[in-house]
Every structure is written in C-alpha cells, then in structure tokens.
Amino acid sequence: MRISLFITCYNDTLFPETGKSVVQLLERLGHQVEFPFEQTCCGQMHYNTGYQIEAQPLLGRFVEIFKDAEVVCIPSSSCVAMIRDHYPKMAEASGDTELIRAVEDLLPRVYELAELLVKKLGVEDVGAYYPRRVTYHASCHSLRSLHLNDLPLRLLRNVRGIDLVELQNIDQCCGFGGTFAVKNGDVSAAMLTDKLRCVENTRAEVCTAVDNSCLMHIFGGLHRQRTGIKTVHLAQILASTEDEAHR
Amino acid sequence: MTIRVGEAAEAPSFQKAAFVLLDDTQLRKNVRHATDVITNKRAIVVGEQHDWQQLRSAASAIKEHTLQHLDHYLLQFEAACIAAGGHVHWAADADEANRIIVDLVKQHGGKEVIKVKTMTSDEIGLNKAFEANGVHPHETDLADMIIQLGHDKPSHIVVPALHKNRQQVREIFMQAMGLAELGDKPEDLTNAARHYLREKFLKIKIGVSGANYLLADTGGVCVVESEGNGRMCLTLPDVLITVAGIEKVIPSFRDLEVFLQLLPRSATGERMNPYNSLWTGVHKNDGPQHFHVVLLDNGRTRILADPESRQTLHCIRCGACLNTCPVYRQTGGHAYGSIYAGPIGAILTPQLFDMQHSQSLPYASSLCGACYEVCPVKINIPEVLIHLRGRVVREQQTGATLEAIGMKAMAGIFLSSRRFEAAQRLGQIGQWPFVSQGWVKHLPGMLGNWTAVRDLRPLPKQSFRNWWREREKSSAKKESVHA
Numbered sequence: 001m002r003i004s005l006f007i008t009c010y011n012d013t014l015f016p017e018t019g020k021s022v023v024q025l026l027e028r029l030g031h032q033v034e035f036p037f038e039q040t041c042c043g044q045m046h047y048n049t050g051y052q053i054e055a056q057p058l059l060g061r062f063v064e065i066f067k068d069a070e071v072v073c074i075p076s077s078s079c080v081a082m083i084r085d086h087y088p089k090m091a092e093a094s095g096d097t098e099l100i101r102a103v104e105d106l107l108p109r110v111y112e113l114a115e116l117l118v119k120k121l122g123v124e125d126v127g128a129y130y131p132r133r134v135t136y137h138a139s140c141h142s143l144r145s146l147h148l149n150d151l152p153l154r155l156l157r158n159v160r161g162i163d164l165v166e167l168q169n170i171d172q173c174c175g176f177g178g179t180f181a182v183k184n185g186d187v188s189a190a191m192l193t194d195k196l197r198c199v200e201n202t203r204a205e206v207c208t209a210v211d212n213s214c215l216m217h218i219f220g221g222l223h224r225q226r227t228g229i230k231t232v233h234l235a236q237i238l239a240s241t242e243d244e245a246h247r
Numbered sequence: 248m249t250i251r252v253g254e255a256a257e258a259p260s261f262q263k264a265a266f267v268l269l270d271d272t273q274l275r276k277n278v279r280h281a282t283d284v285i286t287n288k289r290a291i292v293v294g295e296q297h298d299w300q301q302l303r304s305a306a307s308a309i310k311e312h313t314l315q316h317l318d319h320y321l322l323q324f325e326a327a328c329i330a331a332g333g334h335v336h337w338a339a340d341a342d343e344a345n346r347i348i349v350d351l352v353k354q355h356g357g358k359e360v361i362k363v364k365t366m367t368s369d370e371i372g373l374n375k376a377f378e379a380n381g382v383h384p385h386e387t388d389l390a391d392m393i394i395q396l397g398h399d400k401p402s403h404i405v406v407p408a409l410h411k412n413r414q415q416v417r418e419i420f421m422q423a424m425g426l427a428e429l430g431d432k433p434e435d436l437t438n439a440a441r442h443y444l445r446e447k448f449l450k451i452k453i454g455v456s457g458a459n460y461l462l463a464d465t466g467g468v469c470v471v472e473s474e475g476n477g478r479m480c481l482t483l484p485d486v487l488i489t490v491a492g493i494e495k496v497i498p499s500f501r502d503l504e505v506f507l508q509l510l511p512r513s514a515t516g517e518r519m520n521p522y523n524s525l526w527t528g529v530h531k532n533d534g535p536q537h538f539h540v541v542l543l544d545n546g547r548t549r550i551l552a553d554p555e556s557r558q559t560l561h562c563i564r565c566g567a568c569l570n571t572c573p574v575y576r577q578t579g580g581h582a583y584g585s586i587y588a589g590p591i592g593a594i595l596t597p598q599l600f601d602m603q604h605s606q607s608l609p610y611a612s613s614l615c616g617a618c619y620e621v622c623p624v625k626i627n628i629p630e631v632l633i634h635l636r637g638r639v640v641r642e643q644q645t646g647a648t649l650e651a652i653g654m655k656a657m658a659g660i661f662l663s664s665r666r667f668e669a670a671q672r673l674g675q676i677g678q679w680p681f682v683s684q685g686w687v688k689h690l691p692g693m694l695g696n697w698t699a700v701r702d703l704r705p706l707p708k709q710s711f712r713n714w715w716r717e718r719e720k721s722s723a724k725k726e727s728v729h730a
Contacts, residue, residue: 012711019711035715041661050636054658144616173573177613185696190577220701
C-alpha cells in the first residue's frame with residue numbers, strides 16, 4: 001500500500017526517531033511510504049488554545065497536501081483527533097462547499113499508526129523484538145476521541161521479548177494538555193506527579209504511548225526526578241527487531 | 248442588568264487560587280477520597296444499566312428540544328402552575344430575583360426562612376439579600392448547613408462540603424451549636440444536626456427551595472435529595488418559594504422517566520434518590536398554602552443565543568464531571584471561584600458573565616474529555632471549553648500579549664514548509680543558551696512553568712524532514728549507480 005506520512009510538527013522537530021521508526025516499520029511490512037514535504041502542522045495547538053482563526057488556513061493546507069493520498073498515517077492520536085473532531089466543523093463554518101466535501105472525502109483515509117496497522121492493514125504481530133519491561137500509557141485522545149481501546153496493547157502483546165506491565169489508573173490524564181502544562185503549570189505538575197507514581201510503581205524500564213506529547217511531559221518529570229525510566233513512542237518498539245534495536 | 252454568580256466576579260484567577268489550594272493537605276486528601284468513592288459507586292450502578300447510552304441520548308434530545316422551544320414550555324409551565332394555585336414570577340437578573348423573594352418573605356411577615364437544595368439562590372446571593380433585609384436564612388441540607396455554620400463556601404455541586412471530613416464537621420457543629428461534647432462518628436453528627444434542624448422545621452413558616460425539574464405540562468416541580476430534610480422544607484412551611492433557572496423546565500411528567508434514572512446514578516451512585524418530591528400548586532390543608540416560583544434568567548438567554556455553547560444549559564447538576572475531572576480532583580472546587588465548580592463550572596460561570604469575568608476558567612482543563620464521557624446529558628464540555636477559549640482570545644485580548652504575538656507568529660510559520668524548516672534550524676541554534684549538560688532545565692517567561700518541574704530534551708540536530716531528504720538523496724545516488 002502507498003502510505004502518506006503526516007509526521008506532525010512536533011515529531012518532525014523534536015522526535016525524528018519516531019518518524020524513522022514509522023518508516024522502517026511500514027517498509028518492513030512491505031508498504032511504500034511517502035513524505036509530502038509541504039506538510040507542517042494540523043493546527044491543534046492554535047485551535048485548542050483559542051486561536052481558531054489562525055488554525056483555519058492549516059486545515060486547507062492539510063487537505064490540499066493529502067487529498068490524493070491512498071491512506072494517511074499519523075503517529076499522534078491527538079493530531080488525528082484534531083483532524084477528525086474539528087476539521088469537519090471548521091470546514092462547515094468556512095461555508096466553502098468544496099472544502100467541506102474534500103474534508104469528508106479525506107477523513108476516512110486518515111489513520112493513527114496503531115489503527116492503521118490493526119484496522120486497515122490487519123496486522124497485530126509486526127515481528128518486533130523488544131526485550132524490556134514496558135508499561136503502556138493510554139493518552140486521553142487515544143482513549144476518548146479515537147477509542148483505540150486495546151489496539152496498541154494488542155500490538156505490544158505480540159512483541160517478542162517484551163515484559164508488558166499494566167499501568168494503574170490508565171485512564172487518568174498525565175496533565176499535559178498542550179498549553180495547559182504552562183498556563184496551569186502547578187495543577188499540571190500535580191497531575192504529573194500522580195502519573196509518575198503509577199509509572200514508577202510498575203517498575204518498568206520504558207513507558208510507551210501513541211503520543212509523543214504525553215511522553216514528552218511524562219519523560220520531563222521522569223528525567224527531572226532521575227528515575228532512569230525512559231519513554232519511547234509505540235512506533236519505536238514496533239520497529240525494533242532482533243537485528244536492530246531502537247532504544 | 249446585574250449578572251451575579253455568587254462572588255465569582257471578585258474571585259482570583261484559577262491559576263492563583265489553585266496555587267494556594269494545592270498546598271492544603273487536608274483538602275486534597277478529602278477531595279480525593281470523596282471523588283474516588285462517588286466515582287466508583289457511579290461506575291457500578293451505571294454499569295448495570297444496559298441502556299445507559301440510549302438514556303443519555305434521550306436526555307440530550309429532550310433538553311435540546313426543550314431549549315429550542317423554551318419560550319413555549321416556560322409559558323406552558325406558568326399557565327399550568329397558576330391553574331394549580333401557584334404564583335409565577337419572572338426575574339431577569341440576580342437583583343430582581345432577590346427583590347421578589349425578599350418582598351414575598353416580608354409580605355408574609357417572616358424573620359427567618361428555611362432553605363433547601365438551591366444552588367440558584369447561591370448564584371444570586373440570596374442569603375446576603377436576606378440578611379441585608381433582616382431575614383435570617385437557615386440552610387437545612389446537611390452539607391449546605393455545614394458550609395453556612397462554618398462560614399465556608401461550597402466546593403462541589405452535589406456535595407458542597409466534600410472538602411470537609413467528619414473531624415472538621417464536628418468542630419464546626421460544636422462551635423456553631425454551642426455543644427460542649429460531641430463525637431465524630433456519623434451517627435453523632437447526624438443526631439446533632441437532626442436536633443438542631445428539627446426545631447427549625449417545626450418553627451419556621453417560610454421555606455425556600457430550588458428545583459431539579461419544572462414540568463411544563465402539569466406545572467409541577469421536582470426536587471430530589473438524600474436526607475429528607477428537603478421533604479420537611481417542602482411540606483411543613485405555610486409558604487414555599489422555589490427559585491429555578493429557566494433551563495430547568497422539561498416538557499412533561501413522563502420525561503422524568505429518563506432523568507430520574509440518569510441523575511441519581513450520575514450524582515451519588517445511587518439507583519434512585521431516597522427522596523423524590525413532586526408537587527403541583529397548592530392543596531387545601533395539605534402542605535404549603537402559598538406557593539411561588541421565581542423563574543431566573545441571569546444570563547441564561549444569552550447562552551441560549553450561542554448555538555456553539557447552548558448545550559451548557561442541558562446540565563442537570565449531577566456533578567459527575569467534577570468527580571471524574573483530573574483537575575478538580577487536584578484542586579477541589581474553591582479554585583473555580585464560583586459556586587459552579589469543575590468542568591461544568593468552567594463553561595457555565597464565564598458564559599453567565601458574557602465572558603466579562605472568569606476568563607481563566609475555560610483554560611482550567613487539560614481537555615482530557617473525561618467529563619464528556621460521563622455527562623448524563625452529553626454536554627461536550629471540551630468542545631465548549633475550546634469555543635470559549637476562542638471567545639477569550641477574540642474578545643478580551645488586545646492582540647498585543649506575548650502569547651498572542653507568539654501564537655500568531657507560529658501560525659504564520661506553519662503556512663509554509665520553508666519557513667517551518669527555517670524556524671526548526673533557528674531553534675536548533677537558538678536553544679543553546681538554555682542547554683546545559685545536554686538538557687534544557689530553565690526556560691524563560693511562561694515556558695519556565697514547564698521547566699519548573701520537567702526537563703526537556705534539546706531539539707535534535709537533525710529534524711525528521713532532513714533525515715528524509717538525505718535518505719532520498721542517497722537512494723537516488725544508489726539508483727543512479729545501479730543504472
């Protein structure tokens with residue numbers, strides 16, 4: 001399958017290794033990956049912070065860049081949520097009938113990575129090897145917007161060598177929330193402390209998720225407290241094989 | 248018009264209030280314990296209701312329909328209530344409602360009133376108006392009584408004294424009731440409250456209540472509660488005055504079938520409320536002989552006019568969104584500065600004020616969506632929060648704040664991949680003053696809130712797109728070599 005990758009602005013800038021893993025994983029599974037160079041950002045941060053006027057043109061850009069894609073893969077559930085939950089409304093509000101139709105037409109081809117693998121490509125065992133103790137953090141958007149449920153866990157359970165441990169209070173927000181983490185830094189810190197306690201209680205070496213945004217937040221706390229626990233995106237675990245380990 | 252929402256107009260921002268409250272060890276322990284208990288109870292009784300999602304949809308549809316025809320149903324309620332012997336008053340704002348209620352009490356020669364289940368009266372500041380006019384109000388709902396006797400403020404929609412534990416309640420009771428001795432067991436406290444309240448119930452002849460539902464077809468009013476103190480307040484006085492927001496009307500008695508299943512399970516994790524009081528007008532020699540309903544607007548029609556956030560008025564005040572909210576669970580209700588706390592308060596309070604106050608509240612959420620998931624009337628609170636943030640940005644800011652400048656600049660950068668790439672390179676170079684030993688530990692300005700408790704990995708030298716570009720180049724080279 002010809003898969004167009006929307007890497008997202010923060011993965012592109014801060015977490016290139018996640019993007020590399022997505023490419024390696026999908027190619028290993030026999031697919032052809034494309035990366036349209038014009039792409040930038042879905043507009044989520046602007047939209048959610050109240051800068052909806054500023055986010056509007058980013059909708060048009062996204063649709064223009066990906067309209068001919070066979071499928072779009074996005075390794076970030078919150079960006080998928082932005083696109084799925086808000087693009088139709090934004091298009092509607094613009095009154096542009098062509099844009100409304102284009103969004104409607106494109107949305108069914110947009111997938112979060114775990115969704116793409118399990119639902120579209122029908123793979124649960126991607127042939128990965130990752131000999132570490134791992135706990136999975138379910139991001140809020142993956143749970144309550146995408147309803148991924150146990151899709152990421154099904155993928156993880158098939159990873160060879162992995163010691164997968166359940167995270168307590170898995171449905172509790174880590175306190176990131178985009179600009180919430182700086183606008184309400186104190187409450188966010190309190191929420192993070194709860195999350196870190198649960199992560200540490202698992203005695204995992206690695207905490208994974210389908211969103212690097214949550215992981216950036218969780219890892220920020222784990223590293224500040226020198227816990228020695230790492231965070232890696234699900235893609236990096238799934239890309240790891242016995243020949244090549246991805247941290 | 249003076250819109251009042253308790254004392255929210257004078258409250259500090261959410262951030263400032265939260266900063267102080269996060270230090271209150273006892274409060275945090277109490278709030279966590281209470282919300283855990285209710286959340287778990289709720290999960291059990293919701294889980295056993297196989298048609299829960301259909302009930303939610305039905306409730307949402309009833310509310311949506313009612314709000315679309317609110318004028319019709321309010322007038323129908325008024326006519327039916329009057330026909331049954333009640334009186335209906337219309338109040339545009341808090342002052343008008345207070346004036347109507349105080350005048351009614353004076354007409355009946357009252358110096359004291361008993362009150363139950365009326366958050367709306369807290370919204371309009373009725374107790375203050377009473378005291379200014381020489382009328383003493385007695386709260387009779389146990390939690391409201393604890394708040395009143397302790398000169399405190401409610402911190403939860405359903406369990407207003409949730410931030411107090413029984414040792415604290417014991418102290419309040421001893422001081423306010425002048426008791427030399429009192430145990431801290433639930434039975435001890437209940438007995439003390441019963442003793443104190445029974446005397447009031449029998450003596451005071453004017454009652455003030457809120458309403459859970461106003462029934463348009465019968466002109467009836469419904470109040471649900473757990474203690475029976477409400478039943479006393481609603482049946483024993485000669486005069487009963489009910490104050491209710493205009494959004495409390497539902498078309499018919501039959502609609503209670505839906506709401507009386509949803510509300511108790513969502514609110515307290517009970518299958519049914521112990522006391523469900525329903526009354527219609529007045530009945531000779533049975534219950535209050537004078538019955539008044541005050542219908543309050545106080546900013547509600549303005550919310551109704553906004554199609555994006557109208558759903559806020561669906562709220563049946565169950566408090567489920569508070570109990571599940573990870574923000575509320577850290578701070579408790581006082582941080583919201585309003586009698587309406589938690590996620591629903593974060594959207595309701597600023598809207599009642601037409602966004603003139605409480606602008607920090609729409610930002611008091613990580614948009615995790617837990618509130619929407621539990622809401623029995625399907626209010627998409629995150630969606631409304633985002634809409635209100637948009638109003639804050641568009642209406643309140645002059646456009647010159649650092650945040651606005653930064654956000655607008657970033658939006659401009661995202662419009663072109665070349666500009667975006669240039670910004671990435673600039674970031675890679677410009678970050679070095681903030682990097683020490685390979686980590687970012689101190690950032691300036693608002694970003695310092697991040698590094699206060701979190702480290703940040705510096706921007707890697709190579710972005711994903713650069714890696715991709717190099718890969719393309721090398722594979723093109725390989726191809727040309729093979730060719």
